[in-house]
Amino acid sequence: MRLLRHDLHALTGVYALDAIERGAERERFTRHMNGCQSCASEVRGFREAATALAFAAALEPPPAMRAEVLAAVARTRQLPPEVRTHARPRRSRTRVPWVPWLSGAIATAGIVIAVLFGFAQAHTQQELNQARAQNQSLAAIEARAIAELDRARTQNQLLAAIMAAPHVRVLSQRSAKGGVAVVLLASVRHQLIVTTSGLPALPAGKVYQLWLIGPTKIVSAGLLPAAKSGQTAPVVASGVVAGDKLGLTVEPAPGTAQPTTTPIIALPV
Amino acid sequence: MNPSDSDASRFRSASTDRRGERDLDDLLIHVARGDQAAFEAIYDRLAGPVYGVIRRVLRDPSQSEEVAQEVLLEVWRSAARFDPAMGGAATWVMTIAHRRAIDRVRASTAAAEREQRNAEIHAPRDEVAEAVEASLDRERVRRCLDGLTEIQRESITLAYYGGYSYRQVADLLSVTLGAIKTRIRDGLIRMRDCLGVS
Numbered sequence: 001m002r003l004l005r006h007d008l009h010a011l012t013g014v015y016a017l018d019a020i021e022r023g024a025e026r027e028r029f030t031r032h033m034n035g036c037q038s039c040a041s042e043v044r045g046f047r048e049a050a051t052a053l054a055f056a057a058a059l060e061p062p063p064a065m066r067a068e069v070l071a072a073v074a075r076t077r078q079l080p081p082e083v084r085t086h087a088r089p090r091r092s093r094t095r096v097p098w099v100p101w102l103s104g105a106i107a108t109a110g111i112v113i114a115v116l117f118g119f120a121q122a123h124t125q126q127e128l129n130q131a132r133a134q135n136q137s138l139a140a141i142e143a144r145a146i147a148e149l150d151r152a153r154t155q156n157q158l159l160a161a162i163m164a165a166p167h168v169r170v171l172s173q174r175s176a177k178g179g180v181a182v183v184l185l186a187s188v189r190h191q192l193i194v195t196t197s198g199l200p201a202l203p204a205g206k207v208y209q210l211w212l213i214g215p216t217k218i219v220s221a222g223l224l225p226a227a228k229s230g231q232t233a234p235v236v237a238s239g240v241v242a243g244d245k246l247g248l249t250v251e252p253a254p255g256t257a258q259p260t261t262t263p264i265i266a267l268p269v
Numbered sequence: 270m271n272p273s274d275s276d277a278s279r280f281r282s283a284s285t286d287r288r289g290e291r292d293l294d295d296l297l298i299h300v301a302r303g304d305q306a307a308f309e310a311i312y313d314r315l316a317g318p319v320y321g322v323i324r325r326v327l328r329d330p331s332q333s334e335e336v337a338q339e340v341l342l343e344v345w346r347s348a349a350r351f352d353p354a355m356g357g358a359a360t361w362v363m364t365i366a367h368r369r370a371i372d373r374v375r376a377s378t379a380a381a382e383r384e385q386r387n388a389e390i391h392a393p394r395d396e397v398a399e400a401v402e403a404s405l406d407r408e409r410v411r412r413c414l415d416g417l418t419e420i421q422r423e424s425i426t427l428a429y430y431g432g433y434s435y436r437q438v439a440d441l442l443s444v445t446l447g448a449i450k451t452r453i454r455d456g457l458i459r460m461r462d463c464l465g466v467s
Contacts, residue, residue, distance in 0.1 A: 010447075010450045010451060010454060011450060012454055013450065013453035013454030013455075013456070013457045014428065014435040014449070014450055014453050014454075016457065017367075017425065017428040017429045017453065017457075018367055018368050018371045018428075019428040019429075019433065019434050019435040019438065019453070020434065020435065021375065021434045021436070022375075044355065044356050044360075045457075045461045045466050046457040046461060047356060047360050047363075047364055048356065048357070048360050048461070048464075048466040049457055049460040049461040049464055049466055050360075050363065050364075050367065050429055050457075051318075051357075051359050051360045051363045051364075052406060052409070052410050052413075052460075052464050052466075053322070053410060053425075053429050053430070054318045054319075054321065054322040054363040054366065054367065055318045055359075055363075055406040055407075055410070056406050056407040056409075056410035056411070057318065057321040057322050057324075057325045057430065058317035058318040058320075058321040058322075058406070058407075059317060059320055059321035059324055060317060060320075061316045061317065061319075061320035061334070061337060062320075062330075062334055065316070065320070065334055065337065065338060066312060066316065068338060069312060069316075069338055069341045069342060070305070070308075070309065070312070072338070072342050073305060073308055073342065073345045074305065076342060076345060076346060077346075078301070078303060078345065078346055078347075078348065078349060079346055079347050079349055079350065080349060081301070081349040081350070082349070082350050
């Protein structure tokens with residue numbers, strides 16, 4: 001154990017120089033760094049040293065670049081400040097009435113809520129990186145970026161509005177196949193947010209589909225997005241009424257009009 | 270270079286001067302509120318190092334310009350995400366610039382391009398001719414690099430300027446992964462102390 005931690009700690013240098021390739025090792029180190037103050041401050045110091053390396057390599061940029069960048073700036077919307085994830089779970093938790101059978105789930109919910117806001121943006125960033133990797137023109141990337149970021153922003157505003165609604169409740173249920181769904185229910189808005197953690201991976205051609213199961217009819221509440229590190233990004237379902245159950249089934253892609261399999265989750269909301 | 274020149278560049282040097290760094294932090298905070306004039310000031314201070322470090326990694330001038338533009342636009346776009354408590358503005362911007370350059374390198378799989386870079390990596394001195402100014406920054410960094418062991422220096426420059434992953438560096442220098450991690454870390458500790466990073 002000590003050896004493993006020591007091993008991770010040795011990565012501060014290569015991490016600060018972006019010399020760890022994307023993948024499991026980098027993720028493990030990033031996770032470790034979140035709880036290791038000395039690692040984080042070492043990385044900060046190394047990055048400052050690296051900044052000196054960058055300044056030492058300074059070159060006069062092409063003269064036309066300045067006007068181009070300033071023109072792009074004039075037509076580009078800025079991102080809003082990041083919602084402080086550490087403040088969010090606290091606020092939500094204080095509003096949630098304590099329910100004994102949920103106590104385990106609340107801990108999960110705290111984690112899920114903490115990632116809710118970061119998720120949309122991080123996802124957008126990844127798509128941007130992919131777009132870049134495909135060598136698209138700057139203008140195309142820009143246009144795409146603006147659309148993507150607007151979408152992420154709208155999604156974040158919606159999530160924030162739901163979470164800020166009065167009497168938000170956190171519900172959760174283990175799925176029959178393992179993993180858990182955590183739901184933030186804002187009854188007054190007739191909306192809920194679903195995130196899941198640890199659901200089994202599905203074979204190609206299958207998707208997880210959410211349902212609002214009422215006494216007389218069942219309506220689709222959308223598909224779960226592909227999981228990242230075992231968690232799925234928040235999905236918002238609207239039109240929730242008292243007496244509904246939130247269902248989750250495995251369906252053939254790209255989803256079906258009505259469920260064709262037994263729900264692995266059926267959570268009264 | 271006479272002593273007064275050194276003093277002048279010391280105060281102009283954004284990477285080393287505390288006051289300059291604080292200035293940049295303030296500018297970036299204004300940029301976050303949509304201040305385009307503040308962004309222009311940031312551009313004038315940081316476009317050189319941004320473009321320079323990207324050129325160093327990517328080599329190709331037109332690709333470097335494209336990535337530099339993306340980085341500078343990203344600075345504008347994400348300025349509200351800058352947190353002075355996590356480090357200075359120059360470091361924030363250079364971290365974005367370097368990472369973007371690396372992402373571009375790792376995304377490009379063209380073998381020929383890779384070989385090209387490989388061949389050129391051992392002739393970094395050519396860059397000096399293109400330098401805008403032989404700043405004190407450059408001299409201090411060179412002096413601090415000279416204070417490292419050969420393998421520390423090579424590992425750090427291959428990783429940072431060459432854009433190689435530490436596995437590739439280990440391979441190029443024929444040493445173990447563990448040794449590269451340690452050499453880079455030890456080297457950066459020395460660099461950090463030599464540069465007087467707080």
